[in-house]
Amino acid sequence: MTISEQLIDEQNIIVDSDDPKIIISAGPGSGKTYTIIKKAIKELKLLEENSTNKGIVLCSFTREAALELEKRLTRNIHSNFSFIGTIDSFLLTDIINPFKNRILKRIKPNSKLITTKLKISIPPFGKHEVVNILTFQGLTEENINRVKEYYNNWILKLLSGKYEVSFAAYLFAGKALEIVPELKNYIKTRYQSIYVDESQDLNYYQIRFINKLIEFTGINCYLIGDKHQSIYSFRGARPEMFYSMVNHGFVELKITHSARCHYNILEFSRRVVGESTDTQKLYNDSQVIIDFCIAENIAQLINFNNYFILVEKNDDAHSIYNTCLKNGITNIIYSKRIELSDKSFTDNYYDILEELIKFYFNHSNKNPKLTYSIEDLRRFLSPLLDETKLSIRKLSILPHEKLIDYVIKIFKYGDVELSEEIKFEISNQMEDIVYRNYYIRVSNANRIMTIHSSKGLEANCVFVVLTRNSFNISEETKRKLFVAFTRAKNQLFIGFLGSEESRLEQVINQVYQNTFDLTE
Secondary structure (H helix, E strand, O other): OOHHHHHHHHHHHHHHOOOOEEEEEEOOOOOHHHHHHHHHHHHHHHHHHOOOOOEEEEEEOOHHHHHHHHHHHHOOOOOOOOEEEEHHHHHHHHHHHHHHHHHHHHHOOOOOOOOOOOEEEOOOOOOOOHHHHHHHHOOOOOOHHHHHHHHHHHHHHHHOOEEEOOHHHHHHHHHHHHHOHHHHHHHHHHEEEEEEOOHHHOEHHHHHHHHHHHHHHOOEEEEEEOHHHOOOHHHOEOHHHHHHHHHOOOEEEEEOOOOOOOHHHHHHHHHHOOOOOOOOOEEOOOOEEEOOOHHHHHHHHOOOOOEEEEEOOHHHHHHHHHHHHHOOOOOOEEOOOOOOOOHHHHHHHHHHHHHHHHHHHHOOOOOHHHOOOHHHHHHHHOOOOOHHHOOHHHHOOOOOOOHHHHHHHHHHHOOOOOOHHHHHHHHHHHOOHHHHHHHOOOOOOOEEEEOHHHOOOOEEEEEEEEEOOOOOOOHHHHHHHHHHHOOEEEEEEEEEEOOOOOHHHHHHHHHHHHHEEOOO
16 A cells, blocks of 8 residues: 555545544644644535535634635635634634623623724734743743633633733634523524644644533534644644543544655654654654755755755844855845834734735736735725725725735724834835745745745745754754754755764654664
């Protein structure tokens, strides 16, 4: 049986399973999105045949990923009764917005009704911000008073018409499931199952909410992810909690094969994170190459098409990019996200700004598969703007309209004025191809980027350049390396910057020695 046939068998076991609660452990290149879409289509067809007028909840963590899920699903079946979007937007759309006053009346009986549309805000998620610390910690005996204080302040903001997207929203929604019968009945009547893609990135409060959703509504739950690809602990991701759900009534099903990575690359990566069932040495057929000079000589080694150079920090990317240019290598894209000095604006509107920039550059992309439709932009902006301000005419880009003018116009529809400083920074940076490259969608590009930015992408050849003295050898480090290494389909090169050998380098080299038969 070929690897492809084995992969299909593993996927079909998941699609055909009748278990109501499943954890799907799916490695890189395993077709996990394909699998959950196939399972969702099968479930929706059964619901349609039985005329139940029920749907499903299909969630991912980013709007872009959610839009991709929606496109794949609706290509195959109508989903009129389903919710497809981010887990944050599900909370807002199906729980907070329609039931906010009923929930508040039970929590605070003397509260006034909220009659206006909620104004959405995102708290500052810096490393030392309280919201980030509490999200990362979860609810513990040591921090329960700080969590309560933050939660009570969150409710006061809600009473004034402001909805903050933070861990407190999940506490609020979880409480609502306990005390509001109408909400429980709504979920039971409307949805059969909830699917959550990239579940390894769920934080403590999101997992707590999902457990309450199951407990109080009886909804089926399918969580799909890969604990080895969780690299967002700084955002509160708790991969150990995702995997521990097998101890709480969930059945674990696995997809162990990959349609992306050469077996040598996948097996080497598994051994780096300390999880492998294959103890035999592999023949070294130049699929995994460790070259300790690659970082300094990378410009001479790039004779490939469709490659990535992955680094830890943007400073390293910039340095290597300049080296490539000096050596005549121009078929490479280096990109950076826009940087704004106004922290208040960034905390509240950065994701909206980025989405407007993506739409501006891709609404008429030469590649039809990479276009950003105005319908997708409308869905994204719906929390910001009233429906009357979301017409195609108003959101359309006028001929010869400059990016900054378009951004100013759309923000005005949301009653947000941009300062002169913000206008200048946007205009100035968007003149730089390095910043524009981040937002222009292209296929099969040769790119240099950070490891975090590469998640979900793939290339024929991947160069991973690590800084010798920066990594400690934690579980998170190993997961970061796993993500970096498994972006490679056919060839993986690993090199190091710095003069002195580090413990990290020694560990990787030892795994390499133990993995491959290096005898002539």
